[in-house]
Every structure is written in structure tokens, then in C-alpha cells.
Amino acid sequence: MDSLRPLRRIEAGVLDIAYFEAGPADGRPVLLMHGFPYDIHAYVDVAPVLAAAGCRVVVPYLRGYGGTRFLDAATPRSGEQAALGADLLALMDALQIRQAVLAGYDWGGRAACVVAALWPERCAGLVSYNSYNIQNIAKGMVPDTPENEHRLWYQYYFHSERGRAGLAKNRRGIARLLWKLWSPTWQFDDATFERSAAAFDNPDFVDVVIQSYRHRFGLVPGDPAYAAIERRLAAQPAITVPSITFDGADDGVREPADASVHAAGFTGPRSHRIVPDVGHDMPQEAPRVFAYAVLELVTPISE
Template identity: 65%
Template sequence: MHMIEAGVLRVGYHEAGPADGPVAILLHGFPYDVHAYDAVTDMLADRGYRCIVPYLRGYGPTRFLSPQTMRSGEQAALGNDLLALMDALGIGKAVLGGYDWGGRAACVVAALWPERVAGLVSCGTGYNIQDIANAGQPADPETEFRYWYQYYFHTDRGVEGLSRNRRALTHLLWKLWSPTWTFGQATFDQSADAFDNPDFVEVVIHSYRHRYGVVRGDPGVEEIEQRLAQQPSISVPSVVLEGADDGVTGSSAEDQTAHRFTGRYRREIVPGVGHNFPQEAPQVFADAIVEVGRAGD
């Protein structure tokens, strides 16, 4: 475990591989943690990559430097955290890989600061930048059903439920979102320790309220949020990986976000994989990192 001050955070992160290798920054989602990349980092380190795997804000040992900083979970904050981490570590350019919240942070940096990104691997929703201005438009009923937890978090009952039952609730989400992944209690517990972070509940609740325009964002990242409202394209070499059994986003034969990618682009739907893509299919994920890294050389 390493710690570094980066922006408004003191970030905890894991590192593997040669210090002089090409850099891959791997970003976890909700409700997961850095252990989602244990197998991926071993594979990439063996292929010469320097892997950086940070705990996002509100997870594990990562802490806010000031009690006055808003405990925001919005997309602009996640992207800004990633950029600040790269600056703090002196990383000029890296391959970015992520899913869920981590995929969103990676997409934000790839879209707004493409000169810092050698390539992108994004899982689930390929173009993972939220269109908050249109978030009030309903989706089809099946999609709305899968988002029940997001609406739950809009209520005081949901806040209390996450506070009291964070392990039971997140364990349920793991099962619902990856219905064909057989994971043991020890695997879950290893990641669930990260949810004991004192800011976890506040950051999570803000994330799921902000994306629907229910609450205001952090003024410190408002300029970034305004840029994201333009739905900027992603020009770096990109691979989108989707689990055919993803219980959150599902999978569709139609690639609905391909037009958002203007550079080299490939999409793959992988059978037998759910939402936690890198932990369920580490070889596919690692191969995609190498693919976009070579494309961006």
C-alpha cells in the first residue's frame, strides 16, 4: 500500500510492475475496490506494465485532506481526482482502464485531457459520461427496474439503509449485478472492508443524487462539469468491454455510444461475465489494456 497527497485527497493505492514500464491506471467502481484488479495487475506486470490501482474517494484508506471539502461523488470530481493523482505521481501519460465509477473517471480524463491518455478501456456503458441535463427522461421499464438502488438512495430511508446495512446491501448488489459469477464470502469481505471508510455513505449518496440533478455539485469542479455537459467525444484509442450477464447495464447488439468515440475503437460483448468485469474476466481486460496501449504508442 502506498499513500500520496493528490488534489483534495490523500490517496491510497496499490502499485505493481517495473517502475520504468508504460503506466496503466486501473479504477474500480461501486461497490468494489482495488482487489478487483489483483489478477489483472499480475498479468500486466508480467508484460512490463507499471500498474497503479487507487482507492476512489470514499473507499478504503483514501481520505479528504480537509473537513470542509464537499463529499461529492459527481463525475467531475472523480475525473479531477484521477488527473490530480497523475500529476502527483508525475505521470504524463497512461493507459486508463475502469468500470462503473472508475470507468466514468477514465472517460472524463480521456475526453477532456486526451494528451494525458495513451488508451482507454471502459467496461459496461462504453461512453460513461453522464448527460445530466437529460437525466429526467425515463428509460424503458426494464432498465428502470435495474436502477432501483439509485432511487432508493434518493430517500432518507435509503441513506439509513446504506449506513446500517452497507455490507448486506452491497453483497446483494454483487449477486444481482454478476448473477453468473461464483464468488466466495472471503472474496467479498476482502473488498467490503473498503466500505468502512467514514466518507463512503456521503460520497455514494451524493453520486446517485447528483447524476439526476437532485442535488448541487461541488463548486470546485463546476467548470469541469460544464465541459462534460457538452458531451465531449473521446478521441484516444478505446476498447469497450461489456459483460453479457451484466445486471446493471445489460447488453445490446446495438452499440448506442459508438458515435462518441472518434479514434480507433472496438467493442466486445463477453459471455458469462457480469458487472465486475476485471475480476470476472481478468485476461480479457488485461489483453485490452495492452491492445490500446500499443495503439497509442
């Protein structure tokens, strides 16, 4: 499959969400969540596998990406983790999906982890790249190792107004550089990148991205509408649902870690796997491995 088209639209919470859907309408629901700076096409080879297996597959554009738009110009353009989780929950409500397998990486994995942790009755299973992906904002300003600090250069860049201006001016250039740095063994071509890069032309992209990378360090306030959710996330709630977690052996953002590193974040059944020759965009780099992990968790939805 070359593209996830045509798109559907639905009003959900504060957003008019653009999303791709495939598979039978009565199939067991799976929501696939993309990250930064990527888009729904991270799942271009995952979605058909799941749809062919009888799943109802939903792949939404996150706030600030692609065709997704805010319903009200006055809504803060927040990219904080609570907002991403609330958006996912609102989408499930709008689509009348009571329970689903949630799968994602980067920002999308964070949204899936938030829902799995705070609303476990809505999550039949979780596939999370980089394991426990809920931010501990209280420790956001604690220095890391020099090697890990180096990996986060783009986040510190976005803390400055120079970084905001740079992202606004060079969003494609920055995104392409991050793709290369984060997935050094993935030889993507120009067409693959441009297919996703169009999503960064969203008018809210820069504002949402900048707020996200400042909020996670406690540098800017969040949207008051999500303050209660952020308070719950500050307790670092454990994920109790059946989970499969991954790290890529060649991830340029986070080094692969043993299961024990995030063990406290998972109190339910969990299988942790390190995937060789895979960087940060696992669904696009190893789509069948990712898809088969989702299918491991696709079980009849509880009554």
C-alpha cells in the same frame, strides 16, 4: 495473488490517496479504476498480468473507499463524475505520470472516460466497460424502459433519507446484494466479498455514494470546485483516443449493446466487444480478457 498489498499513499488534489503499485517504475503506466460497490481487489488478477508484461500498474482507492481520505474536513464529500475525473488527473500529476492507459468500469470507468474525453493528451488508450460512461445529467430525469428502471432501484433508494440510513446501517448487505444481482453467473465466495467490503468502512463512503446518486439526477448541486468540468461534460464530449469497450452478456445493471449505441461518443479508433458469461465486475470475472485488452493499448508513450 490474494491481495493487493502493501499500499502506498500520496497527496493528490483534495485527497490523500491510498493505492497499490506493481511493475517496474519505468514501465509504461496503466491506471486501473474500480467501481461501486467494489474496491481495488477487482484487479487482483489483472494487475499481476500487466506488471509481468512490464507495465507500471497503479490501482487507487477512489474517494470514499478504503484508505483514501480527504485532506480537509470542509471539502464537500461529492461523488459526482467531475470529481472522479479530477481525482484521477490529480493522481497522475502527483505520480508524475504524463500519459497512461486508463482502464475501468462503473465509477472508475467514468473517471477514465472523463480524463480521456477532456484531457486526451494524458490518455494513451482507454479500456471502458459499458462503453461511453459519461453521464448526461440534463436527461437524468427522463424515464427509461420499465426493465431498465427496475435495474436502477438502488439509485432511487439512495435518493431518500431512508436510503441514506439504509446504506449507513447495511452497507455490506446492500453491496453483497448488488454483487449478486449484477453478476448472476459469478460464484464469488465469502472471503472474496469480505476482502473488498472492508473498503466500505471508509468514514466518507456513505456521503460520497449518496451525493453521487443524487447529483447524477440533478437532485443536488455539485461541488463548485468542479463546476467548470461539469459544464464541459454536459456537452457530452467525444473520446478521441484509441479505445476498447466491453459489455458483459450477463450484466445486471446494463444490458449488452451493439457498438452503434455509443458510436457518437467515440471519434477515434474503437473496438467494442461483448463478453459471454460476464456480469458487471468484468475485471474480477474475466481478468485475463480485461488484462489483454489493456495490453493491446500499451504502446510507447509519445514524446
